[in-house]
Structures are given as C-alpha cells and as structure tokens.
Amino acid sequence: MKNLTIGVDIGGTNIKLGIINSQGKIISRGNLQTTKYAKSKNVLIKALISELDSLLEKNSLKATDILGIGIGLPGLVDYEKGNVIFLPNVPGWHNVPLKKIIESKIRIKTFLDNDVNLIALGEWKLGAGSNYENLICITLGTGVGGGLILDNKLYRGEGFAAGEIGHIPLNEKGKKCNCGGTACLEATIGRNALMQKAAILFKKRNIDLKEVYDLAEKGNARAIDFWRQTANHLGNGLVGIVNVLNPQLIVIGGGVSGSYKFLKPAFLKVLKERTMTVQSRMIKIAQAKLGDDAGIIGANVLVRESVS
Ligand SMILES: [Zn+2]
Numbered sequence: 001m002k003n004l005t006i007g008v009d010i011g012g013t014n015i016k017l018g019i020i021n022s023q024g025k026i027i028s029r030g031n032l033q034t035t036k037y038a039k040s041k042n043v044l045i046k047a048l049i050s051e052l053d054s055l056l057e058k059n060s061l062k063a064t065d066i067l068g069i070g071i072g073l074p075g076l077v078d079y080e081k082g083n084v085i086f087l088p089n090v091p092g093w094h095n096v097p098l099k100k101i102i103e104s105k106i107r108i109k110t111f112l113d114n115d116v117n118l119i120a121l122g123e124w125k126l127g128a129g130s131n132y133e134n135l136i137c138i139t140l141g142t143g144v145g146g147g148l149i150l151d152n153k154l155y156r157g158e159g160f161a162a163g164e165i166g167h168i169p170l171n172e173k174g175k176k177c178n179c180g181g182t183a184c185l186e187a188t189i190g191r192n193a194l195m196q197k198a199a200i201l202f203k204k205r206n207i208d209l210k211e212v213y214d215l216a217e218k219g220n221a222r223a224i225d226f227w228r229q230t231a232n233h234l235g236n237g238l239v240g241i242v243n244v245l246n247p248q249l250i251v252i253g254g255g256v257s258g259s260y261k262f263l264k265p266a267f268l269k270v271l272k273e274r275t276m277t278v279q280s281r282m283i284k285i286a287q288a289k290l291g292d293d294a295g296i297i298g299a300n301v302l303v304r305e306s307v308s
Pocket residue numbers: 166167177178179180181182184186
C-alpha cells in the first residue's frame with residue numbers, strides 16, 4: 001500500500017482523473033472527453049475503466065497500491081450504496097450501481113458522491129477552508145451549487161440531496177427555475193441569467209462574463225454595479241441559511257467566482273448587516289483555492305474520510 005488515491009471528476013464535457021498522494025498532491029493525470037462517450041452509459045463506464053487501468057499501468061502501480069477510488073458526478077448520488085440515482089445533464093443515467101461495476105472490474109474500493117460535495121470536501125481539508133469545522137461551499141457557474149460541512153463532517157441529508165443553495169427562493173413570485181421551483185437563486189445569478197442581463201445592460205449579444213469582469217477592472221461603473229447586484233442577490237439568498245446553520249466560513253468557487261474581487265464587498269456587507277448578531281460576528285468569506293482540480297482533490301478526501 002502506497003497511501004495513494006485516485007480521484008475522478010465526471011463533468012459534462014470532460015472526465016478528469018488524478019493519482020493523489022497523502023499530501024493531497026496530484027502526481028499523475030488522465031483525461032477523457034465525456035461528449036465522445038455520452039451516447040451510452042455503458043460505453044462511458046467502459047472508457048473510464050480502461051482509463052483507470054492505463055493510469056495505473058503508466059505509473060507502474062498495482063491495485064493494492066491504491067487506498068481507494070473517489071468519483072464525483074454532476075447529479076444525485078447515493079453515497080452509502082454507491083449508486084448514481086440521476087444525472088440531469090448526462091442522458092441515460094438512472095440508478096446505476098457504479099461502485100459495484102467499478103469494483104468488479106478493478107479490485108479497488110470505490111466511493112461516489114455529488115461533485116459539489118466533493119468540492120466542499122476538497123476546500124475543507126486542502127483548500128480555503130482548512131482549519132474550519134463549519135463551512136458552506138458555493139459554486140457559481142451555469143448552476144449554483146452548494147456543499148455543507150457541519151461539525152467537521154459533510155452533511156448529505158436524508159436522500160443525499162442537501163446543499164441545494166441554488167434553489168433557495170429569493171421571493172414568493174418570480175422566474176420559473178429548471179428545478180420546477182419559483183424565483184430560485186440560480187434563476188437569478190446562474191451564468192445564463194447573468195449573461196442575459198449583461199447582454200441587455202451592455203447592449204451586446206453573447207457578452208461573456210469575463211468581459212464584464214474586465215470592464216469592472218477598468219472602472220466601468222455599470223460593470224461594477226452589475227457585480228454588486230449579483231453579490232446582493234447571493235447575500236440575500238444566504239442570510240437564512242447562515243442564520244440557520246451559523247457557519248464560520250463561506251467558500252466561493254466555480255467559474256463565475258473569478259469575479260470574487262467585485263463580489264466580495266457587497267456579499268459580505270449583506271451577510272454582516274442582515275444575519276443575526278452571533279452569526280454576523282462569526283461569518284467570513286473566502287475564494288476557493290483548488291480551482292479546476294477541486295473535484296479530483298475532493299474525491300481524494302472522500303476516499304480518505306470513507307476508509308478511515
Ligand atoms: Zn430551482
């Protein structure tokens with residue numbers, strides 16, 4: 001046993017793999033294009049298994065050198081059974097016993113979880129949230145995701161669906177959300193909603209959020225205000241959850257968090273002003289540190305937490 005893990009991050013476009021040592025460093029990488037195999041889940045699983053095999057071979061490792069394989073998936077996952085319950089954006093994934101399938105082909109213990117849960121685990125143990133016992137991790141991107149670390153443990157909820165911060169309603173009435181809900185945070189500050197808003201504001205179709213960031217960098221008042229309003233929505237959406245959970249830290253990751261610098265002041269201000277006294281005194285915010293590797297590093301943490 002060499003105290004190594006393999007982290008796998010299954011995303012909509014790419015599957016990233018990494019061998020990770022006991023210090024949380026990625027020592028070797030693998031990659032697959034999800035879209036190439038997305039037609040059938042069996043084809044995708046087969047490709048994943050062969051990529052895992054070749055990663056072991058490339059590094060002259062045996063199954064017994066690996067503590068476990070951790071896999072993050074973009075959807076609902078039964079962590080205890082190791083089943084993928086449902087992936088909303090990858091066709092054909094309903095009740096797939098992925099843990100059993102992988103373990104029968106490669107003799108390494110395998111653990112599955114939701115991808116944002118893994119980002120929360122990664123940031124908590126090896127990123128912006130190390131030394132904290134209670135934190136909320138938010139990912140801002142096409143979706144708005146959340147992971148909860150409560151009393152030094154990932155909180156999954158009764159049906160493994162906890163942490164859906166993007167589906168906190170901001171109002172009683174408003175835009176319909178993909179989840180079926182109304183006026184969800186994600187329907188207001190998800191990437192698509194922000195791009196639509198920016199397109200109108202800057203009178204430019206398909207304006208990229210990076211451009212709005214660059215404009216803010218140059219001091220453009222409208223762009224600075226765009227990020228301030230986004231941060232206000234985010235802050236207002238989280239006041240209730242901060243009051244309920246009394247976390248020490250909120251870690252913000254995901255693509256849109258590249259604008260953290262412009263989001264931070266208004267976000268923190270809303271939280272400090274609107275949460276209750278004790279909660280307000282304790283709450284801090286931080287930008288995620290693990291970037292694109294958060295998924296595989298978190299998968300490594302999942303393995304180490306699960307086998308210990
Ligand atoms: Zn929703």
